[in-house]
Amino acid sequence: LCKQWEKEVRKFCGSKLSVCVVTSKAELNKLTVRTVLNCDILIMSVTVYKSDAYWETLAHIAAANPLPNRAGRFFNAALKKSLEALKNRVRELTGHEEEGEGIRKLVRSIKNRVDFDDSHLTTHKARSRLKGKAYMDAKAADDDEDDDDDVVVVGAKKGVKGKALPKELQTSGKKDPDPWGLTTSLVQRDWHNMKCPPLEMFMWNRVIVDEFHYIGETMDRTLAGVTSLQARSKWILSGTPPTADFADVKSIAVFLNVHLGVDDDADTTKDSVRKAREKMRTAAEKFNNFREMHSPAWHHRRQQVAQRFLDRFVRSNEPEIGELPCAHLIKPIRLPAAESALYLELAHAIENLDLRHQRKVFKARPKTKAKIAAKGKAGDDFIVDLDSDDSDGGKKKKKAAAPAKRKQGEPQLEMSHRDQRLIDTLGSSASPEEALLKRASVYDDFAGVDLDAMEGVNNAIKACEYIVRERRKQLADCREQLKRELPVALEQHLLVLHHFGYRDENRQAFADFVRNAHNAAWGDRESKQMVRELLDAANCTQASVSRAAAKAHFAAPGVLQAALKRRAKERAAAEKGSGGGGDDEGKKAKVDAKAAAWAEEYHLRALVHQLTRLRNELVGRVNALRFFSMIRDCQRAHLEGVHVEVVCPAAKCAHAGASLPLDEVSISSTCGHTGCSTCVLREAYIGKCITEGCAALAKPTSIVHASSLGAEDDGKATRYGTKLALLGALLRRLPADERALVFCQFETLTATVAEALSAYGISFVQLTGTARKRSELLEAYQQETGARVLLLNVEDESAAGSNLTVANHVVFVGPLLKQEQQQYDATMTQAIGRCVRYGQLKKVHVWRLVSMQTIDQDTLERRERKQIVQRADVDGNEAEDTLVVEELEQRFADALGGPLVIQDVAAGVGKRKREEETVGRRKRPAKRVVDSDDDDDDEE
Ligand SMILES: [Zn+2]
Numbered sequence: 001l002c003k004q005w006e007k008e009v010r011k012f013c014g015s016k017l018s019v020c021v022v023t024s025k026a027e028l029n030k031l032t033v034r035t036v037l038n039c040d041i042l043i044m045s046v047t048v049y050k051s052d053a054y055w056e057t058l059a060h061i062a063a064a065n066p067l068p069n070r071a072g073r074f075f076n077a078a079l080k081k082s083l084e085a086l087k088n089r090v091r092e093l094t095g096h097e098e099e100g101e102g103i104r105k106l107v108r109s110i111k112n113r114v115d116f117d118d119s120h121l122t123t124h125k126a127r128s129r130l131k132g133k134a135y136m137d138a139k140a141a142d143d144d145e146d147d148d149d150d151v152v153v154v155g156a157k158k159g160v161k162g163k164a165l166p167k168e169l170q171t172s173g174k175k176d177p178d179p180w181g182l183t184t185s186l187v188q189r190d191w192h193n194m195k196c197p198p199l200e201m202f203m204w205n206r207v208i209v210d211e212f213h214y215i216g217e218t219m220d221r222t223l224a225g226v227t228s229l230q231a232r233s234k235w236i237l238s239g240t241p242p243t244a245d246f247a248d249v250k251s252i253a254v255f256l257n258v259h260l261g262v263d264d265d266a267d268t269t270k271d272s273v274r275k276a277r278e279k280m281r282t283a284a285e286k287f288n289n290f291r292e293m294h295s296p297a298w299h300h301r302r303q304q305v306a307q308r309f310l311d312r313f314v315r316s317n318e319p320e321i322g323e324l325p326c327a328h329l330i331k332p333i334r335l336p337a338a339e340s341a342l343y344l345e346l347a348h349a350i351e352n353l354d355l356r357h358q359r360k361v362f363k364a365r366p367k368t369k370a371k372i373a374a375k376g377k378a379g380d381d382f383i384v385d386l387d388s389d390d391s392d393g394g395k396k397k398k399k400a401a402a403p404a405k406r407k408q409g410e411p412q413l414e415m416s417h418r419d420q421r422l423i424d425t426l427g428s429s430a431s432p433e434e435a436l437l438k439r440a441s442v443y444d445d446f447a448g449v450d451l452d453a454m455e456g457v458n459n460a461i462k463a464c465e466y467i468v469r470e471r472r473k474q475l476a477d478c479r480e481q482l483k484r485e486l487p488v489a490l491e492q493h494l495l496v497l498h499h500f501g502y503r504d505e506n507r508q509a510f511a512d513f514v515r516n517a518h519n520a521a522w523g524d525r526e527s528k529q530m531v532r533e534l535l536d537a538a539n540c541t542q543a544s545v546s547r548a549a550a551k552a553h554f555a556a557p558g559v560l561q562a563a564l565k566r567r568a569k570e571r572a573a574a575e576k577g578s579g580g581g582g583d584d585e586g587k588k589a590k591v592d593a594k595a596a597a598w599a600e601e602y603h604l605r606a607l608v609h610q611l612t613r614l615r616n617e618l619v620g621r622v623n624a625l626r627f628f629s630m631i632r633d634c635q636r637a638h639l640e641g642v643h644v645e646v647v648c649p650a651a652k653c654a655h656a657g658a659s660l661p662l663d664e665v666s667i668s669s670t671c672g673h674t675g676c677s678t679c680v681l682r683e684a685y686i687g688k689c690i691t692e693g694c695a696a697l698a699k700p701t702s703i704v705h706a707s708s709l710g711a712e713d714d715g716k717a718t719r720y721g722t723k724l725a726l727l728g729a730l731l732r733r734l735p736a737d738e739r740a741l742v743f744c745q746f747e748t749l750t751a752t753v754a755e756a757l758s759a760y761g762i763s764f765v766q767l768t769g770t771a772r773k774r775s776e777l778l779e780a781y782q783q784e785t786g787a788r789v790l791l792l793n794v795e796d797e798s799a800a801g802s803n804l805t806v807a808n809h810v811v812f813v814g815p816l817l818k819q820e821q822q823q824y825d826a827t828m829t830q831a832i833g834r835c836v837r838y839g840q841l842k843k844v845h846v847w848r849l850v851s852m853q854t855i856d857q858d859t860l861e862r863r864e865r866k867q868i869v870q871r872a873d874v875d876g877n878e879a880e881d882t883l884v885v886e887e888l889e890q891r892f893a894d895a896l897g898g899p900l901v902i903q904d905v906a907a908g909v910g911k912r913k914r915e916e917e918t919v920g921r922r923k924r925p926a927k928r929v930v931d932s933d934d935d936d937d938d939e940e
């Protein structure tokens with residue numbers, strides 16, 4: 001940004017002001033005191049403060065103690081001392097009439113380290129007491145050093161003394177002993193020629209810190225550097241100042257050296273702030289922090305203090321950019337049935353997550369599936385909680401299963417594909433909202449849709465059929481697994497029952513499972529039937545799990561012995577797998593019959609736990625299959641006129657068992673059951689599904705009207721989803737000489753958008769790589785060369801505050817997700833402000849793509865305090881805060897000069913992508929500039 005500031009000064013002030021730019025420590029080294037005194041504006045990059053050399057030379061010229069290499073209170077205290085010392089040095093330097101006297105005095109002071117404080121912490125060397133030869137050696141070294149008068153360097157001295165310094169105090173190796181040129185005759189004649197002056201030497205007229213909130217966040221020495229500058233006035237600028245809570249306001253006050261009060265953990269909502277504080281505390285302070293409880297009145301007063309600070313020192317400048325023409329356009333997107341169904345599936349999966357474990361799932365952030373499978377932690381917790389409908393004994397089983405696994409290292413509960421995918425999807429998101437927002441924009445892996453297979457699928461019915469086929473395959477997998485594992489559990493049950501004996505006869509895990517398959521409230525008729533058939537096929541009936549059956553089973557000679565032998569072998573294998581921990585457990589089991597019996601029961605419980613999980617998964621799959629089949633049928637009805645027979649199952653229904661017209665049909669997306677809209681909704685309000693015997697949790701929000709599936713323009717399915725297809729179409733339609741900024745919010749979403757843009761053949765630039773590389777890319781874009789589209793992540797600071805008036809289109813892929821309204825407003829203003837600012841010569845268009853009936857719409861409505869409605873009020877007296885879909889569409893089309901036409905990825909591009917993906921599935925090229933802007937016409 002330094003270069004940009006220089007340009008701005010030139011642009012608005014011409015050559016009236018002399019400007020000096022320092023972007024690195026190396027450039028600072030070349031600067032002389034005279035240049036600093038003569039220039040009007042010195043623009044310096046804060047990266048100078050990140051250099052160790054800066055602080056070393058500062059302490060050195062101040063003739064004071066060396067500064068610690070790490071930021072913190074320790075550093076601040078040492079810096080304060082150094083600055084006091086520096087004042088003395090400046091006085092010596094400038095306070096003499098005689099030529100060269102000042103320099104001589106300064107050199108002498110540095111040599112004698114006049115302000116070096118031996119008692120100060122930075123020189124304190126904590127080391128164990130030296131004895132014997134070591135002591136004599138150290139003493140000799142010390143004496144040597146004391147004699148050595150020629151050493152001018154104050155930093156860590158070589159030898160024992162230097163080594164004894166704590167690590168953070170040691171200076172980094174090589175350095176210039178005289179960066180200021182004090183020994184040169186030029187400087188000795190006139191101190192104005194002194195080079196590399198620390199900025200702390202000067203009294204500034206005004207210090208302005210741009211984008212200060214980034215400095216506040218980084219928590220390094222930069223903050224100390226910025227606040228230690230002396231100035232008659234200080235300005236700090238930010239487009240997004242933090243003001244959510246007391247801690248935020250305090251972080252602003254720090255820049256002005258105003259202390260608002262002590263830290264209290266109750267005054268911030270941010271974990272990061274708390275963690276940073278925690279690091280700085282001593283053990284005693286940590287303890288005190290627990291002990292001290294402040295009253296509400298105390299906090300209330302602090303709020304007043306913060307407010308007083310804001311009133312007095314903070315000013316919000318409304319940029320007078322009202323006259324810059326700017327049009328806000330919203331494109332409401334109706335997701336095609338297949339996409340909205342996938343969205344709903346995820347939404348319900350999230351809703352059904354146990355809230356207690358939500359954090360764990362979202363914070364897991366697994367990188368690979370293998371990793372979670374290995375770790376199994378987040379996944380298992382999550383799955384365990386899906387068992388919550390297993391009303392009796394579920395909790396105890398859960399508890400029992402966990403230690404069994406750990407102790408015995410036994411049945412590694414493998415995770416189903418569906419659950420893994422869910423965790424993968426959620427793991428890459430920090431919150432449920434984030435996961436949903438991403439889904440509202442693109443397909444992703446959890447959808448179970450192989451993106452490449454989607455390529456040939458170009459109409460909605462086919463897309464639905466494809467998903468139905470996938471879900472059916474998953475269901476079959478699940479049944480197979482259940483079929484394989486039932487006999488194993490049965491065998492173990494009989495063994496425990498007959499040979500080892502249950503601890504509690506009334507709680508036989510497997511018998512309970514068999515009984516629950518018939519009685520308990522889970523699944524629905526269809527899935528129950530399926531499970532019952534599987535049970536019958538595996539001969540797991542009520543009768544076959546009884547004691548008598550067990551006796552009969554082991555009646556034949558050798559059967560019991562064989563079973564015991566097999567178990568012993570399995571146990572040994574498991575112990576081997578689990579390593580040393582299991583060893584003595586095994587020995588004990590051999591001697592202690594009771595423990596052995598208990599271990600066997602543990603094993604059985606783990607098996608049953610796995611069965612319960614599989615059973616619940618089966619229910620989920622039956623439901624998903626039913627839901628998607630229904631969606632497909634509705635789609636067919638809409639597009640091909642195929643009749644769908646739906647009868648409302650409710651007893652007291654107004655339709656009285658008649659076949660329903662399609663626009664009366666509603667579907668519960670949690671289980672796929674259908675009925676007439678009135679009845680389905682009525683039951684949903686009391687949390688029930690309309691179909692008898694279905695245990696799925698219905699909610700009014702999960703009810704889908706068949707009429708809302710299958711819009712007229714719903715003929716196509718696209719590789720990356722409708723929204724990104726529209727984005728591609730929009731960018732293509734922009735006038736050839738105009739440029740656009742595309743804003744995404746999350747890293748993974750940005751990556752997908754990048755992939756989609758290149759697949760659609762739109763040339764674009766992304767800011768990646770080192771800070772230098774980024775600024776080069778940005779500069780190239782500002783020069784109006786190369787790609788016309790700049791893809792930015794709103795949270796990425798590398799382009800914050802940059803002037804991008806070369807572009808006059810701002811596209812938001814989705815509404816921003818922010819915790820606070822104020823953060824939302826600030827980020828939006830900041831993003832739009834890149835284009836809408838002085839110097840913009842064209843009319844700015846702000847385009848927003850919003851997927852209707854998803855979190856997109858909710859977020860936008862809440863943040864903009866507006867409502868998007870389908871039709872205008874009949875009376876014509878529209879409220880001011882409503883947006884009408886038709887009008888939005890119309891305005892969007894008018895601004896663009898015609899409606900958008902969705903096109904899918906060209907076939908060839910898809911293939912190329914696939915090859916790329918086989919090389920590294922998630923690895924994307926750092927920067928993409930595809931030059932195929934001009935071939936619009938060929939493709940159309
Ligand atoms: Zn009904």
Ligand SMILES: [Zn+2]
Pocket residue numbers: 524668671672673689690691694695696
């Ligand atoms: Zn149902």
